[in-house]
């Protein structure tokens with residue numbers, strides 16, 4: 001009896017010792033992990049402060065700037081007082097980050113409160129996500145302003161060691177182009193003629209909308225041909241008169257002679273149907289934005305309609321600079337958690353050798369064109385992601401999407417040339433797409449882009465400096481409490 005209880009005691013003792021040991025190991029591991037995380041956060045903050053104070057490390061001219069983003073300086077002038085920012089609802093979340101709508105006080109000139117979008121990393125995300133967002137912030141600082149990119153407005157970096165990094169960018173009210181196109185499939189107006197060539201001009205498009213039943217899906221070729229064919233793309237007053245007969249007998253001459261303003265439908269932009277003209281205009285704007293990125297030696301690496309946002313005046317803006325790409329590279333990940341597999345947007349050399357360049361962005365732009373003119377269908381629907389590389393190497397390319405003018409499809413095919421140097425540059429693509437757009441529309445966007453030039457940047461900078469000095473003297477910030 002005694003010896004049995006002795007054995008039992010011994011067993012309890014051993015079990016207790018093992019359990020204690022296990023608890024010690026687990027606690028040590030958790031503490032170690034916590035310390036490691038805290039140390040890495042401190043390191044990130046220290047690096048940020050170092051870049052704030054010191055001169056930037058010279059970049060290697062042989063490499064793309066986006067490949068050495070860690071060396072780009074973060075200038076303190078972008079720091080935005082946290083207490084002037086009021087976070088609202090979640091706009092969307094990607095695999096690594098969360099984007100929230102927010103109200104920012106005095107962030108833009110001549111506006112007391114501006115609606116903005118704020119990029120953050122998920123609270124549960126690992127530190128690589130934080131590093132990637134920081135990288136994106138540096139790229140945005142370096143990029144400067146352009147109408148067709150989602151511009152940086154400010155950042156809150158002071159609590160980075162506590163895991164909070166907020167990157168404040170322009171808010172684009174219509175969200176990403178992919179989801180927008182899906183919603184717009186139902187009453188899309190196809191403006192191609194039966195040869196898949198000509199488009200009506202935008203004024204005619206308006207008339208066509210009046211003539212056509214707005215709620216009707218003009219998907220079938222016969223419907224489309226019966227309403228808006230034979231429309232001239234080059235509008236002179238004579239051809240415009242001729243076009244009245246062809247396209248819309250209901251329009252008065254007085255209306256046509258009024259000075260053209262674009263977009264003529266600004267007031268009911270979200271309620272009017274999307275048409276082929278919009279797709280061409282968006283393609284042109286994306287190409288303009290990409291041309292700007294290319295000139296700045298930034299490789300996007302994940303160009304897709306899900307990373308293009310739509311805002312007022314039919315303006316589209318490219319977003320998500322390198323966040324997902326850099327994380328995919330670090331984590332060797334081939335797909336995003338929520339979205340379609342990015343392999344379908346990747347150039348053949350990126351799939352094969354993990355090589356990214358402006359020319360591989362051109363390939364992705366070809367896929368973006370395909371998405372636009374198919375109203376956001378999933379590319380290569382019948383091909384499994386793992387077969388993509390082989391199929392492309394065998395020469396397989398997607399067919400013309402239903403709403404693409406033939407010239408646009410030829411452009412897609414050139415973007416998908418296996419040899420990167422044979423692909424067109426964004427400069428060339430911009431020029432070629434511009435041919436399909438009326439002069440007054442181009443002028444409208446070029447003028448809209450003017451405020452993004454230096455003059456605007458200077459005013460903005462001055463006002464920001466005033467705001468920061470006011471914050472330092474503690475005179476602003478009370479209203480958002």
Ligand SMILES: Nc1ncnc2c1ncn2[C@@H]1O[C@H](COP(=O)(O)OP(=O)(O)OP(=O)(O)O)[C@@H](O)[C@H]1O
Pocket residue numbers: 091092093094095096097098099117150169170171172173175176306307309319320323324336339
């Ligand atoms: N500036 C913005 N204005 C309005 N909505 C935005 C803005 N930025 C992002 N969104 C919305 O939030 C969604 C998620 O954005 P985010 O860039 O995190 O995601 P993603 O591109 O799907 O993710 P990933 O980081 O995996 O590439 C977008 O698809 C868009 O609908």
